Amino acid sequence: MNLTLKIWRQKNANDKGKMVDYQVSDISPDMSFLEMLDVLNNELIEKGDSPVAFDHDCREGICGMCSLYINGEAHGPGRKITTCQLHMRMFKDGDTIYIEPFRAKAFPVIKDLVIDRGAFDRVQYAGGFISVNTSGNTQDANSIPISKHAADEAMDAATCIGCGACVATCKNSSAMLFVGAKVSQYALLPQGKVEATDRVLNMIHQMDAEGFGNCTNTGACEIECPKGISLENIARMNREYLKASLKG
Amino acid sequence: MALDSKIPQGPLADKWTKHKNDINLVNPANKRLIDVIIVGTGLAGGSAAATLAELGYNVKAFCFQDSPRRAHSIAAQGGINAAKNYQGDGDSTYRLFYDTVKGGDYRSREANVYRLAEVSSNIIDQCVAQGVPFARDYGGLLDNRSFGGVLVSRTFYAKGQTGQQLLLGAYSAMNRQIGRGKIKMYNRHEMLDVVIVDGKARGIIARNLVTGEIERHSAHAVVLGTGGYGNVFFLSTNAMGSNVTAAWKAHKRGAYFANPCYTQIHPTCIPVSGDHQSKLTLMSESLRNDGRIWVPKHKKDVEAIRSGNLKPTQLAEEDRDYYLERRYPAFGNLVPRDVASRAAKERCDEGYGVNATGEAVYLDFAAAILRYGKEQAHVKGLSENDETLINKLGKDVVKAKYGNLFQMYEKIADENPYETPMMIYPAVHYTMGGVWVDYNLQTTIPGLYAIGEANFSDHGANRLGASALMQGLADGYFVLPYTIGDYLSHDIRTGTISTDLPEFEEAERKVTESIAHFINNKGSKSVDYFHRRLGKIMWDKCGMSRNEKDLKVAIEEISALRKEFYKEVLVPGTADEFNEQLAKAGRVADFLELGELFAKDALLREESAGGHFREEYQTPEGEAMRRKEFQFVSAWEYKGEPKDAVLHEEVLEYNNIEVKERSYK
Secondary structure, eight states, X not given: OOEEEEEEEOSSTTSOOEEEEEEEOSOOTTSBHHHHXXXXXXXXXXXXXXXXXXXXXXXXXXXXXXXXXXXXXXXXXSSSOXXXXXXXXXXXXXXXXXXXXXXXXXXXXXXTTEEOOHHHHHHHHXXXXXXXXXXXXXXXXXXXXXXXXXXXXXXXXXXXXOOOHHHHHOTTOBOHHHHHHHHHHHHTSHHHHTTHHHHHHHHHHHHHHTTOBOOOSOOHHHHHOTTOOOTHHHHHHHHHHHHHHHHO | OOXXXXXXXXXXXXXXXXXXXXXXXXXXXXXTTOEEEEEOOSHXXXXXXXXXHHHTOEEEEEOSSSSGGGSGGGGOOSOEEOOOOTTOSSOOHHHHHHHXXXXXXXXXXXXXXXXXXXXXXXXXXXXXXXXXXOOBOTTSSBOOBOOTXXXXXXXXXXXXXXXXXXXXXXXXXXXXXXXXXXXXXXXXXXXXXXXXXXXEEEEEEEEETTTOOEEEEEOXXXXXXXXXXXXXXXXXXXXXXXXXXXXXXXHHTTOOEEOTTOEEEEEEEOOOOOTTOOOOOBOOGGGGGTOEEEEESSHHHHHHHHTTXXXXXXXXXXGEEOHHHHHOTTTGGGSOHHHHHHHHHHHHHTTOOOSTTSOOEEEEOHHHHHHHXXXXXXXXXOOSSOHHHHHHHHHHHHHHHHHHHHHHHHHHHOSOTTTSOEEEEEEEEEESOEEOOOTTSBOSSTTEEEOGGGBOSSSTTSOOTTOHHHHHHIIIIIIXXXXXXXXXXXXXXXXXXXXXXXHHHXXXXXXXXXXXXXXXXXXXXXXXXXXXXXXXXXXXXXXXXXXHHHHHHHHHXXXXXXXXXXXXXXXXXOSSSOOHHHHHHHHHHHHHHHHHHHHHHHHHOOSOBTTBOBXXXXXXXXXXXXXXXXXXXXXXXXXXXXXXXXXXXXXXXXXXXXXXXXXXX
């Protein structure tokens, strides 16, 4: 396949940035999208140009590092996949592909397509944990039975990879799917209930402080989430927040 | 320097308890005066950082990713072992110890492995307390599955994302300490040297990968939790960024590197599809619980399948060769990884591979779908003869167990594994070798520790499935926090280590010079060009089977490639910016040295053991032939060039387990 790529190039956080056109040829449909970018970068390097910077690591859809906005969609066309799981067979010979970074006030661009998602970490520092020391002297793992249903639901929430597609997709740049998933995981488990009040208040406070927007129930985040995290998690977080606010 | 493994005296089962009672402690007020650097935030590094911070030490943690949550432990799929015996199927600490030593082909250290088995139960308790959502059965208790090389079900799991959940557990524990200010987290930082002052590890030189700034960080001890070196093969299941640099720099500063040739080639990965490939994807070993591995019995069917004239589902049962079930009736599809990988290679080398390249075998779920479908129909009181219904019910069960893995396969291979068997082939996955450590996990440099995959200690020549997560967390949560205290108890009056010391100066200068070399070199070929060539040498000559002739050639070729790399490598951009090529150049430079030592180690080891298979040493049936005279750890001391490395032997003694032929028949 031969393709035209329109890629966001930005030298550093202070640079204004612009879209630049590139051509790639002989792309195999079996290549992953990032392998296609590897081909482009190799050509750029050997020509003495600066390669396109993009984040990636595991290349199997679990680390959450890759983060491209492709043809106006977080992680590109295709559902329940990350950019590294996107394959070129999703495109046609002669296509023009637009590649941009995830854009949100809380995710400043570092270079080209690389963004700073430190805001997500800081929300987790505020309450994304259960305060139990790792002494190994807790009770036996089977001493608290947890219904399979609750455990499965907690697992579904916990499957979030923290990529930020929800934020990039949301017209308000809201992080409520991300935060809701973490709040839900712990709210669904007996171990998490002890600190439920503080957790939801602290995490939401930090979320707001980072400059993420509010949720207006559009539901785009759920559709673009590579792990299919459900909107129910936002609803559950809202209930937890209401409960916590009433308690004070 | 003679190797002292510092194994405590006394009976095996009492060693760890006695050792914990004997070693020095640091009082809580003094812990506040002590700094510890931890490099890497995977299961080992992350759990160690959290625990040391909870204990009161000042921790500085470093990772090259943009967040500690992205370390490659996250990609571990199948599960984590623990000797809980929740299933009542005869498991015990001793049995986990026995399986691990046997699985490692009697090349691991008894005392370390026993301790690992001993603390394994605590890991599960701890993780559940942290909110890790392990799979449960309908009664609300924890569920287990079975993994290769064992006869019990001791593997705990969270769908096919166990590594992710355990890592997020460790990350959450870290978050709590970062929030409290007890861990200072340095994301997007890469360690480029360890600083030795008066013979002790006292800090590191790190590069800020965003700004390019070279930074000095001091501490009273340095811990490496930097993972394995599988990417020396270019193609592996490791993440793109996984590298040996931290461990290798430590090696060059005096830490011995042990058993570099012990590499795990995992039997169930998605086959290579073309030259463009950047990495390989694992399909969890848990799939072998339900999947049956086969190739056609007859060459004519192989041809028909390759040319697309025959679908695997059309091939009659009697025309299939379930070669693992045939060769190893006792363990069948659940033989250990090294055995399963070699068996796949044997079939493919004989010409029975089922894809265009001839390097793939089938992993088939049809039998499992049928079995589960019938079971569900029975439970639900539905007809057990309705094929469509059985098929649907069976697929639902398989989906619940392995859904995410099936989805992952379909995305890559563009085939639906519910309808047609998966195609798999072995790929480099894990490295059992690593930095040599004693019982305290301390390297040959005082104050420098190595934990998790970065060290060599627990898996011998082959690691059993679901044991990597166990070892990473055991080291980080429950072993290192005790043993490092003994060392740090001598540092309560030392005070902060100054980064103005000449040793920091010298280390920083070396790092800066090496970076300047790459930037100014202006060669003609990209870093990847050299990395791919190195990978090909490694895979062809130091891969699933090795021989003297090829290894000697490999040593020459790698050495020549290294020279060419320094002459011809082209790194674009500057040193003071976000520059991925520059970071990669440094990593590949280290792989080019490690690769040669790897081949040298494989050449020395004139036996077959676990993941190391020397063609000259096999039984008449083609199984690995161990040799008593090689019952030692080879620990290499750096002396300039890899070819000059000096061998130190740590002889392995087995007093609690009978060393015998490893049979899975």
